[in-house]
Amino acid sequence: MKRKWFLAATASVLLVTLTGCGKTVEEQIDTGVASAQTVFEENPQQSNKTIGKIELYVPTGFNVEESEDLNNLIITKGKESYILFVNYYEKEDSNLHYELLKNDSSKKIIKEETVEFDGAFGFSAVREYDKEQFELIVSSGGVKMSTISEDKNIDQKLVDMMTIVRSVKIAEEKE
Template identity: 40%
Template sequence: MIKFRRAFGLVIVGVLLLSACSASFSEHKAEIKEQVATTFESQPEKTNNSTKDIEYYLPSSFKVEEETPNNVLLKDGSKTFILFYNQHEKEDSKVVYDSTVKQQKEWDANETFTKDGKFGYMLVKQLKENRYQLIVGIGGVKLTTETEDVRDDAEAMMDIANSVKIK
């Protein structure tokens, strides 16, 4: 019984130490911005999915759940992502970004990127402790999700947004 109590106590201490060491979004904000900017500036992934209007890259863990005009509902495990596109807006358009920014008064992150005639962005809003609304886009393309893992999801979402090609 004493060994069990010690082991249980060590597990509790370990969990407390790990939770105290886990960094918040604000501590990693600059790193995440740099990671998303690098993905934005990189060569787009080769497309492997399409709708009536667009072709796009989808990482292997993502699945198409539903397609409607201008929207593709994606799943990655239990996470849901919405891929919105306006095929009339070019890669340098700020229309989707401007309308999205106006939906919230304040964002925990409002980062923009430009390169070679493309306009990209990342918006993050904390919803509750360790839960964030994450929006990533380029021109007339926008991906939205709710997540606890802003870093990994932002990079994957920018990979998808960067790959979208209007047919």
């Protein structure tokens, strides 16, 4: 009986260990960029937060830090920090952020994907930041979000970022 218990416990530990290995960084990047494109093409989430003139959807577990600069918002989830940049003057079809990315040769682009849907332009990209970190960037029109990330959960981070970026609306001034 003890031997069966030992074999069952060993099998359970082995199963948990193998499951925990997860995806490689390359797989996470490929999945994340493709999933971000899918999110871009879906209906944006309804906003649940308003900061100044910016209305946006903030997923559960994320927090928006108020700041005096309403063009740049800091969004956090645990120890992760994201910068949300809103250019009020760029339209939905703007590719300004993409052109800036392509013209910056200071860091290697590992993967990028552009998408045009329903009159809007967007992209997701992963750049090498240093040996163990990556810069994740998503954009829709004049809205861009970026973060520096370790090699964990890159795919989910890109999806969350695109979900936030696609939800951003500029509130109309009431007269």
